[in-house]
Every structure is written in structure tokens, then in C-alpha cells.
Amino acid sequence: MPTVVVIGGGIIGCCVADALAEAGVDVEVLERDRVASGSSGLAVGVVESQYTDPGWIDLRVFARRAFDALADEADIGFVRSGYLRLGYADADVALFARSVEHQRTLGVEDARVVGVAEIAALVPSLRTDDVAGGLWCPSDGYVDPHLATAAFAERARARGARIVEGCAVTRAERAGGAWRLETTQGARRADVVVNAAGPWANAVAALIGVAGDVSPQRRSAIQVHLAEPLSAVHPFTMNYIPGVDPYGAYVRHEAADRLICGLHSEDLLDPPSDPDDYPRGVTQDWQEQLAGQLAFRFPGLADGMAFGEGWSGLYPCRPSREPSIGWRRDVDGVIDAVGFGGGGLQSGPAAGALVRDWLLHDAPVAIPSAASLAPA
Ligand SMILES: Cc1cc2nc3c(=O)[nH]c(=O)nc-3n(C[C@H](O)[C@H](O)[C@H](O)COP(=O)(O)OP(=O)(O)OC[C@H]3O[C@@H](n4cnc5c(N)ncnc54)[C@H](O)[C@@H]3O)c2cc1C
Known part of the structure; x- marks a missing residue:
């Protein structure tokens, strides 16, 4: 099983950790500030599937079910x-x-x-x-964005993920088929890096040596x-x-x-x-x-x-108004989970399932239409 470092502890990073840890993957989230300190903590919290694009509806229906299930186990303020x-x-x-x-x-x-x-x-x-x-x-309705992100993070931890706050990734280098990351809390090694850095996605892409279009x-x-x-x-x-x-x-x-x-x-x-x-x-x-x-x-x-x-x-x-989720083709060992626009809070669980599927099955098994969201 590959080891994974997720850069970014917003809703996307925490849901990716939750899905990977559930599948038994060794996963660590590195968050430079605190969980939900970025866009996720500033959201209005709406969770719904009344969208018009079929691909986005697929993501949102999948994710809303995950929010429904989470609301049965934790207080996420779902109204x-x-x-x-x-x-x-x-x-x-x-x-x-x-x-x-x-x-x-x-x-x-x-x-x-x-x-x-x-x-x-x-x-x-x-x-x-x-x-x-x-x-x-x-x-449909709305959740408390802080409670929801924290609940995914807590469940990920309970499933074995490590979520490290106050830990910024400052440098990334690919050597010997793995990533070596320098951070403000020491070095890390991982087979795969997931970019879940939300509005900072381009800066993280640059650390990895590729371009971003967020x-x-x-x-x-x-x-x-x-x-x-x-x-x-x-x-x-x-x-x-x-x-x-x-x-x-x-x-x-x-x-x-x-x-x-x-x-x-x-x-x-x-x-x-x-x-x-x-x-x-x-x-x-x-x-x-x-x-x-x-x-x-x-x-x-x-x-x-x-x-x-x-x-x-x-x-x-992103210019396409769609997220980028899947393996990057221009660099080894990097999965994108970026560009969720104004619908990222409610897409978190779908992003988590898709990153897990790309990592373990090399295909978006849970939401097949999301194949079109893979990086070009
Ligand atoms: C006013 C407003 C209302 C919104 N309302 C809704 C809504 O109702 N429903 C909805 O679905 N969406 C909503 N959104 C959109 C939603 O907030 C975003 O799409 C979503 O939060 C993106 O999540 P993310 O995890 O990708 O990014 P973020 O939450 O920003 O997480 C990225 C994290 O990466 C960390 N990071 C960055 N660089 C590094 C580094 N080098 N090392 C370590 N960590 C790093 C950052 O600190 C940050 O915590 C709203 C947004 C706004 C602004």
C-alpha cells in the first residue's frame, strides 16, 4: 500500500484523509495553520444537489449522503x-x-x-x-463548516490518519520513486502527495514543480x-x-x-x-x-x-468551473484535489472517495462520471 501525505487540512484534505484511512492507507495531513482555517471555515455551509450540470450533481448527491451519515454520528449542525x-x-x-x-x-x-x-x-x-x-x-440544507470539517478530521484520526497542524510544507523533491518534503516540523517521506491546498493550490503545485490553474x-x-x-x-x-x-x-x-x-x-x-x-x-x-x-x-x-x-x-x-481530481500526468506520484470553487464544502466526501479510488484502483469507481475531472 502506498504511503500518502495530503497538503492542506481544509474540508477536502480532511475528507481525503478520512477515506484513505478507512481503506487502510497510511496517510498524514500537513496543515500549515489549523484545520478549517482556510476557505472551509469561511463557507456558508450549504449542502445540496439542486444543480444543473450532471457531473456536479453526481458529486453532490454522493457527498450529501455522506453528510447525512456523518450527521447521525456527530454534531455537524445540519439544518x-x-x-x-x-x-x-x-x-x-x-x-x-x-x-x-x-x-x-x-x-x-x-x-x-x-x-x-x-x-x-x-x-x-x-x-x-x-x-x-x-x-x-x-x-437539503446547511451544516456548520467548522463542525463538519472537524468531524471528518476526528473520524480520520480515529481510523488511523495523522493530522498535523501548524506544519507548512516548504519544499518538495522527488527522489528514488518517493517524495521528500521539508516542512516547518521536520522532513517527511511519502510515495504519493495529494494537493488539497484550496486557494493555495498553485503555490503547492509550484513546490512540486508543476503549474496550477486555480x-x-x-x-x-x-x-x-x-x-x-x-x-x-x-x-x-x-x-x-x-x-x-x-x-x-x-x-x-x-x-x-x-x-x-x-x-x-x-x-x-x-x-x-x-x-x-x-x-x-x-x-x-x-x-x-x-x-x-x-x-x-x-x-x-x-x-x-x-x-x-x-x-x-x-x-x-478554475477556468473550467470544475475541480481537478486525479493523478497529474506531468509529474510522478501527485494527485490533485483542487479547484472546488463555491461548492467545495459540500464536495468534500466525494473528493475523498475519488482520491481513494484513483490511488487504489486507478479509476473513479465511486463516481464514474468524474473520470472527466482528472487532470489533462
Ligand atoms: C463566503 C463563502 C461561502 C461559501 N459557501 C459555501 C457553501 O455554502 N457550500 C460549499 O460547498 N462551499 C462554499 N464555499 C466554498 C468552500 O469554502 C471551498 O470550496 C472549500 O472550503 C475549499 O476547501 P479546500 O479544502 O480545498 O480549501 P481550504 O479550506 O482553503 O484548505 C486548504 C488548506 O491548505 C492549507 N495550506 C496551504 N498551503 C499549505 C502548505 N504549503 N503546507 C501546509 N498546508 C497548506 C491552508 O492553510 C488551508 O487550510 C464558500 C466559500 C466562501 C468564501
Whole structure:
């Protein structure tokens, strides 16, 4: 069995460790800071499969089942708020119908297309006069990103993985068919290295001597205090269709008197941010843009609302809008698990299973369609 070092202790690295340790592989995660100190700890935590691209749906359905199972063993703060994606044209509704059809083939029974009357009943605060339909799944929801990442890390440890915090990889050298890594806590040797460094993926690729194409895109979210408390959990509502809209607002429940809202986009809208040096707060411009979208689309919430604490993190995006998972072809003994964009938290368990499959079976057995995500 090959020995493995995973660089990066975010959700991806911890899920890779969990899957490898379960399969009996000797695996060590090296995290330069703390588990979930990167993008994973800044996520909003949404876990769902109401997507439109079949390949991404395959990853998300696999992963949601893993979150369901983990929630039975550990407190990951899983709130099944439901997930609603809004559409405005017949073409959007046709896309949603294809998503539902694909999800059915994977055994998801409760996702469905909903009409305007049902949308208005689900989210009374919404303006619906221009809405054509929605993609809805009541059992989707959100987890606490710190609790979820820590729970995968704990389970990986219980299965025999070593997860070392405060340990930065500073140099990598391939010699005698193995990797020798220099770190801030001594040298390591491993047959295989997994790059799970999220927004730092290009820097880790450079250490290994190859190029990376991850573009860290700064995205923000903010707490929204409501004038009137909600009488029920607010369904997660996404006003964005991948590949159709440039960006859109989302609303996530947090408490009866509080939501978390943000603007989502999977496109490379900005030049790449430096993961070691980018503004962590939210700009006035961004707040105005979000306030405008909320006032227009959610008039029932926007009346009397007030913004609270906001923050920014990085989506580790790739130009293809897809992650890279599998053996690199330009160097020996390296598996990529990078580029999960705005969907990395909810993709973690799928990434773990795929890295395990590439390592042990040289094929993405658990999710065969993910063969197309292997590095070119
Ligand atoms: C505002 C916001 C909201 C989001 N909401 C969601 C959501 O609702 N659902 C969802 O699925 N996704 C969401 N995301 C996206 C998600 O956060 C990311 O896709 C995901 O966290 C990426 O995980 P990762 O493990 O690849 O990266 P990270 O969590 O960044 O982990 C990489 C780790 O590598 C470590 N590292 C880097 N270099 C080295 C080195 N040389 N040596 C050792 N360690 C190193 C870093 O310290 C870091 O901890 C959101 C992101 C943001 C910013």
C-alpha cells in the first residue's frame, strides 16, 4: 500500500484523509495553520444537489449522503432548511426538470420542480410575479463548516490518519520513486502527495514543480438582522443559475431574527486574489449591491433589515468551473484535489472517495462520471 501525505487540512484534505484511512492507507495531513482555517471555515455551509450540470450533481448527491451519515454520528449542525433555486424563463424550468430527472436516476426522490404558487408559499417574502418556476428539495440544507470539517478530521484520526497542524510544507523533491518534503516540523517521506491546498493550490503545485490553474476568487457573505422574527426556518433560496446568470443573491437561515446572505458566482469575475493577503471585510459597494438585490427580490425581508458582521473568503475556482481530481500526468506520484470553487464544502466526501479510488484502483469507481475531472 502506498504511503500518502495530503497538503492542506481544509474540508477536502480532511475528507481525503478520512477515506484513505478507512481503506487502510497510511496517510498524514500537513496543515500549515489549523484545520478549517482556510476557505472551509469561511463557507456558508450549504449542502445540496439542486444543480444543473450532471457531473456536479453526481458529486453532490454522493457527498450529501455522506453528510447525512456523518450527521447521525456527530454534531455537524445540519439544518435541513430545504434548497430552492429560482428560474425566470421556460428554459430555466426545462433545465430544472432535467436536473430532477438526473437526480432520480441517482435515487434522490424528494427533489422536484415547483410552480409559482408553491414558491410563494415556501418563501412568502419573495417577489414572484416574474418567476417561472423553481428547483426545490426539502431535505437539503446547511451544516456548520467548522463542525463538519472537524468531524471528518476526528473520524480520520480515529481510523488511523495523522493530522498535523501548524506544519507548512516548504519544499518538495522527488527522489528514488518517493517524495521528500521539508516542512516547518521536520522532513517527511511519502510515495504519493495529494494537493488539497484550496486557494493555495498553485503555490503547492509550484513546490512540486508543476503549474496550477486555480484562481482564488474573493466572495463575501454577511449577517442580516430582521425587523420581524421568522415563524419558521427560511428555506435556502438561491437567485442564480450556473452558466445562465453572472451572479445572484442567496438567503440562508441562521436564527429566527437573523439570516446569512451573499452574492454567488462561479465565474472568474475578478483577477485572482493572493490567499495570504486579501481584504477580509465587505466593501460598501458590495453591501449596496446586495441590499438592492434583496430589496427587489425579497421585499418581505428587506423592510427594516440591518446588515451585521460581514466577511470575505476565497472560492478556489478554475477556468473550467470544475475541480481537478486525479493523478497529474506531468509529474510522478501527485494527485490533485483542487479547484472546488463555491461548492467545495459540500464536495468534500466525494473528493475523498475519488482520491481513494484513483490511488487504489486507478479509476473513479465511486463516481464514474468524474473520470472527466482528472487532470489533462
Ligand atoms: C463566503 C463563502 C461561502 C461559501 N459557501 C459555501 C457553501 O455554502 N457550500 C460549499 O460547498 N462551499 C462554499 N464555499 C466554498 C468552500 O469554502 C471551498 O470550496 C472549500 O472550503 C475549499 O476547501 P479546500 O479544502 O480545498 O480549501 P481550504 O479550506 O482553503 O484548505 C486548504 C488548506 O491548505 C492549507 N495550506 C496551504 N498551503 C499549505 C502548505 N504549503 N503546507 C501546509 N498546508 C497548506 C491552508 O492553510 C488551508 O487550510 C464558500 C466559500 C466562501 C468564501
